[in-house]
Amino acid sequence: MIGYYALLALRRLRQNAMAYAVVALVLGAGVGCTMIMHSIVRQITHDPAPGRSGFLYRPALDVRPEAQRRAGGEASGNLTWPDARQLLDAGRQWPQVAMAGGRAAIKDASGRPFNVRARYATDGVFTVLGIALEQGRGWTRAEGEGAQRVAVVSAPLMARVCSSGPCLDRIIELDGHSYRIIGVTKPWHPVPMYHADLPGSAFAEPDEVFLPLAAAVADDLVVDGSVSAWGDGGDTPRLGPTMAWLQLWSWLPTSDDVRHYEQMLRTHAVSRDLPADQAKVWKMGDWLDLQGLVPPDTRVQLWLSYLLLAVCVTNAGALLYLTLDRRRHEMAIRRAIGARRVDVLVQLLLEAAVAGALSGVVAIVVYVGGMEFVRSSRVVASTLTVVEPVTAGLALLIGVAAALACAAVPALRLCTRQVAVQQIATSP
Amino acid sequence: MLILKALRHYLPGALLLTTQAALACAVCILSISVIRDSQSRLGARVSGDAERIWIVHAADPVGKKASPETIREDLALLSSLAGVQGAAAADAIPFGGRSRRFGLCNSAKAMEDAISAGSIEVTGCQQPPIITATERWLPSMGIPVMQGRDADPTEVATGARVILLSQALARVLYADEPAVGRQVYLGPDDVRTVIGVFDAVAGPAPTGSDADVQWAIQPGYPGGSQRYFAMHARSGLGRQEVVDGAIEGLYGLEAYRMLDPEKARSLAEYRDEFLRADTFKARLLGSMTVLVLVIMMVGVSGMVGSWVNRRRRAIGIRRALGARQRDILSYFLVENLLLSAPGALLGLALAAAITHFSRFEALSSWGAGTAAVAVSVVMATNVLACLQPSLRAARQEPLELLRAR
Numbered sequence: 001m002i003g004y005y006a007l008l009a010l011r012r013l014r015q016n017a018m019a020y021a022v023v024a025l026v027l028g029a030g031v032g033c034t035m036i037m038h039s040i041v042r043q044i045t046h047d048p049a050p051g052r053s054g055f056l057y058r059p060a061l062d063v064r065p066e067a068q069r070r071a072g073g074e075a076s077g078n079l080t081w082p083d084a085r086q087l088l089d090a091g092r093q094w095p096q097v098a099m100a101g102g103r104a105a106i107k108d109a110s111g112r113p114f115n116v117r118a119r120y121a122t123d124g125v126f127t128v129l130g131i132a133l134e135q136g137r138g139w140t141r142a143e144g145e146g147a148q149r150v151a152v153v154s155a156p157l158m159a160r161v162c163s164s165g166p167c168l169d170r171i172i173e174l175d176g177h178s179y180r181i182i183g184v185t186k187p188w189h190p191v192p193m194y195h196a197d198l199p200g201s202a203f204a205e206p207d208e209v210f211l212p213l214a215a216a217v218a219d220d221l222v223v224d225g226s227v228s229a230w231g232d233g234g235d236t237p238r239l240g241p242t243m244a245w246l247q248l249w250s251w252l253p254t255s256d257d258v259r260h261y262e263q264m265l266r267t268h269a270v271s272r273d274l275p276a277d278q279a280k281v282w283k284m285g286d287w288l289d290l291q292g293l294v295p296p297d298t299r300v301q302l303w304l305s306y307l308l309l310a311v312c313v314t315n316a317g318a319l320l321y322l323t324l325d326r327r328r329h330e331m332a333i334r335r336a337i338g339a340r341r342v343d344v345l346v347q348l349l350l351e352a353a354v355a356g357a358l359s360g361v362v363a364i365v366v367y368v369g370g371m372e373f374v375r376s377s378r379v380v381a382s383t384l385t386v387v388e389p390v391t392a393g394l395a396l397l398i399g400v401a402a403a404l405a406c407a408a409v410p411a412l413r414l415c416t417r418q419v420a421v422q423q424i425a426t427s428p
Numbered sequence: 429m430l431i432l433k434a435l436r437h438y439l440p441g442a443l444l445l446t447t448q449a450a451l452a453c454a455v456c457i458l459s460i461s462v463i464r465d466s467q468s469r470l471g472a473r474v475s476g477d478a479e480r481i482w483i484v485h486a487a488d489p490v491g492k493k494a495s496p497e498t499i500r501e502d503l504a505l506l507s508s509l510a511g512v513q514g515a516a517a518a519d520a521i522p523f524g525g526r527s528r529r530f531g532l533c534n535s536a537k538a539m540e541d542a543i544s545a546g547s548i549e550v551t552g553c554q555q556p557p558i559i560t561a562t563e564r565w566l567p568s569m570g571i572p573v574m575q576g577r578d579a580d581p582t583e584v585a586t587g588a589r590v591i592l593l594s595q596a597l598a599r600v601l602y603a604d605e606p607a608v609g610r611q612v613y614l615g616p617d618d619v620r621t622v623i624g625v626f627d628a629v630a631g632p633a634p635t636g637s638d639a640d641v642q643w644a645i646q647p648g649y650p651g652g653s654q655r656y657f658a659m660h661a662r663s664g665l666g667r668q669e670v671v672d673g674a675i676e677g678l679y680g681l682e683a684y685r686m687l688d689p690e691k692a693r694s695l696a697e698y699r700d701e702f703l704r705a706d707t708f709k710a711r712l713l714g715s716m717t718v719l720v721l722v723i724m725m726v727g728v729s730g731m732v733g734s735w736v737n738r739r740r741r742a743i744g745i746r747r748a749l750g751a752r753q754r755d756i757l758s759y760f761l762v763e764n765l766l767l768s769a770p771g772a773l774l775g776l777a778l779a780a781a782i783t784h785f786s787r788f789e790a791l792s793s794w795g796a797g798t799a800a801v802a803v804s805v806v807m808a809t810n811v812l813a814c815l816q817p818s819l820r821a822a823r824q825e826p827l828e829l830l831r832a833r
Contacts, residue, residue: 022730026723033716105489105686112679113489113686175489297462297709300788304458304716311451311720315727318444322734379708409440 005343009351019323020355023316023403027355028362030312031398035363036370037298037305039391043384044203044294047285048190052130056194057250057258058287059087059265062278064244065230075278076226077287078197078244081217083272087248088122090264095251097124098213101196102223104174106209109163116157116208118174119196120216120223126152128251129188129195131210136168136183139212147214152183157208177219179211191383194284195249197225198291203381213246250281298380316359317406324348324410331414341415348411349404356403360396367395441731445764446771449806452724453775456802458782459713461794466706468636474522475629477570478696480661482670483521484678485691487654492684496585496649502657503562505677511662511669516568518561519650520632521658522695523702527557527632532614532644534601539613556597557632557643560650566592566626568658569695576608576624579647583623587648591620596628597642612644620646634702658695667693721809728813732760736821743821744829753822760818761811768810772803 013020047053060077062069069075079087084098099121105113119125123144126133139150151172158167162181170181189206196204201224211221217238227245238245252258262281269279282290331344368387375385475481486502488494494502499517506515520527531548533539538552548555559565563579566572574595583590591612598607612620631643650656657678661670671692678687693701700707736743743756776799783791821829 022726026726029719029723033719113684114688115487115686296788297705299786300458300462300791301709301712303782303786304455304462304713307451307455307458308716308720311448311455312723314444314448314451315723318441318448318727318731321440321444322730325734377704377708379705 005347005350006354008347009354012351013354016323019319020351020358023319023323023355023406024358024362026312026319027316027359027399027402027406029366030309030316031359031363031395031402032366032370034305034309035367035391035395035398036374037302038394039367039371039388040374040380040384041294041298041302042388042391043191043386044298045288046191048192048194048288049130049284053194053284055251055253056128056284057252057261058282058284059248059250059261060278060280060282060287061265061269061272061274063272063274064228065242069275076197076228076244077247077282078226078228079246079248080241080244081239081246082241083268084246084248086268087265090268091250091261094257094261095124095128096122096248097128098122098246098248099125099195100213100216100223100246101201101204101207101225102216102221104209104221105176106161106172106174108160116174117205117224118209118211118216118221119207120211120213120221122213125210126185128249131188132186134184134186136181138183138210144212145214147218148212149177149179149215149219150182150212151179152185152210153181154185154206154208155187158184174209174211175219175221177221179215185210189383191381192288192293194288195247197247198288199293201225202291202293203383252281313402313406316402317409320352320355320403320406321410324407324414328414335415344415345411348414349407352403352407352411353400355407356400357396358399359403360399363395363399364392367392438735441735442767445728445731445767445810446774448724448727449768449771449810450774450778452720452809453772453802453806454778454782455720456717456805457776457779457794457798458791459717460798460802461783461791463710463713464798465636465789465793466709469634469706470703470710472523472630472634472636472640472699472703473628474695474699475570475627477660477663478699479694480663480665481568481570481695482659482661482667482674483524483691483693483695483698484657484659484671484674485654485688486657486678487686487688489684489686493653494655494682494685498682499562499649499655501681502678505681506657506659506674509659509670509673509677511665513660513662514564514568515657515659516562516565517650517655517657518559518565518645519652519655520557520559521569521656521698522630522632523634523699524656525633525702527559527643529555530558530614531555532558532601532612534610534612536613536616536619539616543616552601554597554600554642556639558591559632559643559645560648561645562649563647565645565658566624568660570660571629572627573624574627575606576622578624579645584647584649589618589620590623590647592624592626592645592647593622594628594631594641594643595625596638597644598622598625600642721805724806725809725813728764728810729817732764732814733817736760736817740821740824740829743824744826747826747829756822757818760814760821764810764814765807768807772806775806776803 049056061079061083062075063080063083064075088096088098099119102118102120103115104118106116107113123139123141125131126138134155138152139148143150153167161172162170167181167184171178172181192202193204223245227243229243250261252261258281265279265281266276269276334344371385371387374380375382503515503517506512531542531553533542533553535552538550541550542548542553563581563584566578579590579592593607602610607622607625610622612622614620628641630640634640659670659674675687675689675692747756
């Protein structure tokens with residue numbers, strides 16, 4: 001029976017092609033536009049480390065001096081080197097990493113200098129963040145603490161600086177300092193860059209070279225990101241207790257670990273005379289929420305796209321209402337010759353579903369085209385304009401659901417009319 | 429009254445028309461609000477000849493800061509390139525996004541007031557961006573000197589205590605009095621003489637306020653580890669002819685520095701890049717609003733067309749009893765206005781609610797003017813959409829209408 005109704009629906013669709021085409025276009029345009037904004041916001045807020053985000057924690061302390069705290073403003077959550085050092089030592093039983101982002105000049109194969117995005121970190125960086133290596137190895141704790149000039153490069157950087165021959169054990173010059181390449185990472189680019197200094201670096205390009213933190217400090221390499229320093233003027237030493245510039249991440253597999261770590265963090269805060277209530281271990285997802293990564297403009301556009309969708313659904317509803325209303329006569333005859341109410345309802349809803357599927361296709365076209373347009377306009381980071389199959393599927397689903405919802409009221413009205421014969425007699 | 433009675437029979441359709449007028453009105457108001465917010469930045473004025481001014485950005489690696497001699501050599505090379513009429517260097521450029529702001533005051537007393545108040549926000553003081561630039565920077569950037577003169581090479585080389593102000597900054601500091609020859613205080617002991625006033629074009633990072641055109645130039649060699657070279661090229665020369673030659677030449681002089689080809693472009697391109705997000709936003713929301721209005725027209729036209737069809741007999745009877753074409757037309761138009769006007773007002777309330785609860789800054793700039801424009805646009809679109817089916821009904825002969833099944 002359903003097959004017969006589907007056939008009937010297709011035939012009817014052909015007869016009312018114009019009306020259904022308009023419904024599909026109106027609904028498709030609305031759903032497509034909404035999906036573009038939805039997809040961008042989804043990519044801004046989606047989990048950058050699936051499978052790992054539940055165990056990654058960001059210990060944060062308000063290390064600012066009393067006067068600055070009183071003056072108000074949010075603490076960045078960044079740590080000073082002595083704080084990070086003590087937390088790394090006290091929490092030896094958990095994998096941890098302290099790091100900062102930076103940049104350094106390097107020469108390409110033709111000898112011309114260019115800047116690379118660097119990450120200065122302690123030895124846990126690869127295990128804690130889950131960065132897989134394609135060749136070689138990361139540095140050991142001894143190498144890291146001994147400020148050995150070793151480097152792990154990303155695959156694209158390897159292609160740029162080692163165009164001839166193997167890269168491992170090659171010496172590269174970073175801002176004039178020699179580093180030996182000991183490893184090459186597999187492609188790794190979380191979006192947003194949760195581990196970096198947020199929100200500024202959230203949608204930056206991926207890190208290109210990883211260096212031991214102590215070596216980068218010894219060579220005075222440039223640090224990018226927020227660095228807050230205080231004190232009595234003059235040069236603030238980067239390793240001193242008056243400069244907050246490091247991000248700390250810990251891998252805490254169980255809730256007991258989280259509790260114990262938090263306890264340790266509070267004890268540390270008290271010993272440093274810092275407010276213990278500001279000492280907190282943030283789960284990665286909560287930390288990202290706290291940073292408010294979705295720009296206000298994008299939120300406004302998302303809201304406006306919802307309004308656009310509402311206009312489109314209202315109009316599609318009106319058009320479907322008119323199209324179905326014109327068929328009172330036909331439905332009355334069907335009822336009179338024995339069709340049950342449910343038969344009429346199923347037939348009408350199937351027609352609407354086909355129109356909905358068409359609108360879903362239009363929505364997918366609008367979504368894919370729109371994402372391409374946004375990408376070519378270069379107004380948001382290219383990492384956020386990836387066409388997602390899930391969203392395309394969602395567009396199709398919403399198209400069908402919206403068409404069904406729009407058709408439900410007029411279809412119910414048509415099939416619940418009382419006396420079919422009278423309707424035939426009186427219908428205009 | 430007649431209309432209201434008739435509408436009782438078409439309640440679902442009537443509700444739909446009101447709802448979409450409300451939604452369309454809300455979309456219009458919010459879009460206009462955001463577009464106006466970005467438009468204020470898009471209106472920033474750039475110097476003339478922006479397509480002929482080419483910028484090359486150079487950065488020094490750590491520990492190898494360029495000396496004034498190196499910058500001189502660079503400028504000599506750039507000026508000698510074929511088609512280049514003049515070259516200069518500065519630490520920032522209009523629409524470059526990067527700028528350093530300094531507090532400056534128009535008198536010693538204002539400076540004292542600022543120091544004792546602990547804030548630059550006192551009468552007679554401002555905090556404009558100040559660009560450090562070599563001589564000939566203004567002509568290289570296509571910015572005319574309106575009063576006084578440009579800095580000379582000796583002033584640049586010696587870091588003489590002179591300054592050039594934009595016309596807008598000069599007016600803020602000295603009202604209508606001539607600024608050339610006056611003293612500007614950058615600190616209690618840092619007093620500079622104004623030697624020139626230049627055209628008030630937008631400065632390094634325009635935000636859409638009056639302050640965009642208030643900035644100053646202090647003659648000198650750009651400090652820091654990076655600088656922008658500006659070249660004023662003959663018209664008709666393309667990027668390849670000017671920029672590629674400049675980059676190759678600069679590398680030839682000092683191979684260690686970083687010249688980012690991405691940052692080598694015309695001043696017009698710098699402006700477009702700086703305003704890219706605003707341009708995109710205005711276009712996106714503009715087309716979204718047009719889409720909403722078109723879709724609303726389709727819906728209104730369909731709905732009114734269907735009502736006309738169903739009321740053909742009634743219209744026929746009214747026409748037979750003496751109603752004129754004008755009466756029928758105005759009947760449908762008034763009916764439409766009766767439905768869309770409350771809808772538009774509802775939309776106003778919806779937009780106000782969204783503005784209130786969302787607390788987005790870009791949405792907060794709409795007032796009675798924007799609301800009036802949005803309501804008028806929505807009502808006009810509604811009337812336009814129902815004009816065609818209403819005219820069709822009004823123009824038909826009464827007999828033809830009465831014969832309708």
